[in-house]
Amino acid sequence: MIPRHLLIGVAALLVLVVSMGIYARQMRRRAGEFQYAADSPVAPPPSGPTETVTLYVADDAAGMLRARPAQIPLPGGRQQRAEELLRALLRIYQQPGATHPLAPAADIRSIFLVDPGAAVIDLNAAFADQHRSGILSEQLTVNSLVETLAVNVPGIQRVNILIEGKTRETLAGHADLTETFDVTTVEQAGNQ
């Protein structure tokens, strides 16, 4: 005779399987509702007069950021300027032999400047999915983005980082992305 608790366990599992099936179907339907066109026009490459900016470039071996002056063409708008700054930083990390390599597919989707003093950096999925996992490498990436932005775009005091428009718990298993980074605190940490 099959023990009673086994029968109950099997019954519970069956109920669970059926309910999960219904739930999955519901979730798929909901996901379809939230699809939106991601075909925004591609921004033309920036042109015009170049400016000297300071990029904070991570060096894994030294475990720190190094200030590096760079001449890059910057558009006039504050938001476009912030995006070009971080893209210039990203290009350094994507070169062969970079001191802090990032995946070739890593990109900045957009940056939103929200007054007063807040910036939201939206990274693409490849940026996080292909990032090396480790406290140091992840923190250097975060610090590099925050400091470069704060130093070259006046008025930024707080920074949030999103992945594909959504909050993600960590960059690659360590650096917490759920909270708002305080620019002063990040700068002080960089000076340690």
Next chain:
Amino acid sequence: MRWSNKLRLPVPSSQFPVPRFRLRTGNWELGAGALAILLAAITLLSASPAAEENHISVFSPVAIYTLPVMEHAGHEYVGLLELLEPLGRVSTQTDRRRWSLRYNTLDAEFVAGKTRAMIGGHNFDLAAPFLMENSRGLVPLSSLSGLLPRFLGMPVNFHESGRRLLIGEVGIQISFQLDASNPPRLALNFSAPVNPTISTEPGKLRLVFKRDPVVSPGSQSISFDSKVIIQASYSESNGDAEFDVAATQPVMASFTNNRKTIVVTIVPTATVAAGTSAAPNAAQTQPSTANVASRRILAMVDPAHGGDERGAALSDTLAEKDVTLGFARLLRHELEIRGFAVVLLRDADSSSTLDQRAAASNVAHAAIYISLHATSEGSGARVYTALLPVEGSSKGAFHAWNAAQAPVLPVSRMVSAAIVAELQKGQFPSRASSASLRPLNNVFMPAVAVELAPGADGIADLTNANYQQKAASAIADAVISIRDRLGVQP
């Protein structure tokens, strides 16, 4: 590269039209609630009383740890990788039914369902078929006495009935000395310091040794020529050793000789009277260690990651979660022998959320929280304190969850500096830094994270017991050097 099996469901962000969605799904949520209640009821009905998990305790010169024991076809099994991991460099490879293991330089091969194994080029017959469970290799407990010396090259003493495995010459011997004068005193002398849990009940004083490799005094039971302290008996079960002292009057225990001697004496009459008047017929289970424990510092050691959340992939076969667990067990041992009470936030390949880890540490009112991580990049070790985010709203005495660490951050930085100094003393390259690493910012006691990086031998160092031991010892020395700042004296 990162290993993670965590399923990420597409959660709609607040940027999307959530209110419309909520209105349309009201009935669905009601149904889901009813289903959850139904499931909970069924689970409660089918629940049976939870039995204590079987485990084996392993005592070796480099680590003391426990591992879960599984039962299959009447035999008890333990994971071989988990057993060897704290003791040396281990790697495994699975090829269908074949399971290969390399321990330091020794290769072994096992086949699922077969008893014949090949270890270092020689055949070895297990007492029961080798098992594979989710790529884990399981060997029968009854074969450990013969199996382990082939890997370790040193004798092992396995008490199978008590599930206590002693590797090398780690056993702590006991001798008795009864002073039959009035009042009588029984001195239990140990060959090394011990830290048992002590409790009393009418007619009995019980000492349970969970973390000390105490061995049987020869006879399981010794009778004394005394009318008060009449007998002492020794037993082993489920990884623990237990000493029971039978007495006709209430007795108590105290430590002397640097915890190498436990003296059992009669409880003074006044104390007994006070106790009995409060609870005349109670069983009076008195945690005699309470006074000792209250004076000891509680350290929470958190082996990061675990379960499906594997952390960084340190090599093709080595996950960060496995290195942190072995490292944590060594650190626990190092802290315990320095007089700390230590709680590991996980002592197996299990997972818990960052909030759960923080909550457990806060609820326990630990004096210090140490999170352990590992990386394949860089060298030596890095010690991190919290990089506090923009603080959430605080209400009076209640701090925002995301900045609970704020008031004690200066002490955390002192602990971090002390650890770096001790590591550097041991020629261990190290540096202090800040990181936005949860749950450092969620705990309200001094908190640091130590990320272990390879040494001169590269990735192999991360599983090298000597390398980990060196780091663990330096961390423990640093913590004890700064114990006055932690608020409690050990």
